[in-house]
Amino acid sequence: MDxxxxxxxxxxxxxxxxxxxxxxxxxxMQWLGGHYSWAxxxxxLFDLAAIGAFVWSLLVTWRIWRRRNNA
Known part of the structure; x- marks a missing residue:
């Protein structure tokens, strides 16, 4: 358990x-993009990467929460 x-x-x-x-x-990246006038x-692309990281973190957190509630 520990x-x-x-x-x-x-x-x-x-x-x-x-x-x-x-x-x-x-x-x-948003600041750099605005400062250097990136397309x-x-x-x-940066938005999608950030969303992917947040979704991954949400899934990991949810899995741990479920595991602790079922124990």
Missing amino acids: RQRDQDTAQMRLAAVVIAVAMVAWLA AKWAY
Whole structure:
């Protein structure tokens, strides 16, 4: 049980880091794109990458939540 809780804690930390890095990277890319007048297709690409990171984090968090509620 303690091993599972340790794994859950590590996965939650990873999800938190992914959320934070995705948000900071997304903000930075949006600023750089506006500053250097990049094409809109690059903004969409960065948006999709950020959404992918957020969805992945949501799925990991949901899986851990379900595992803890079923225990």
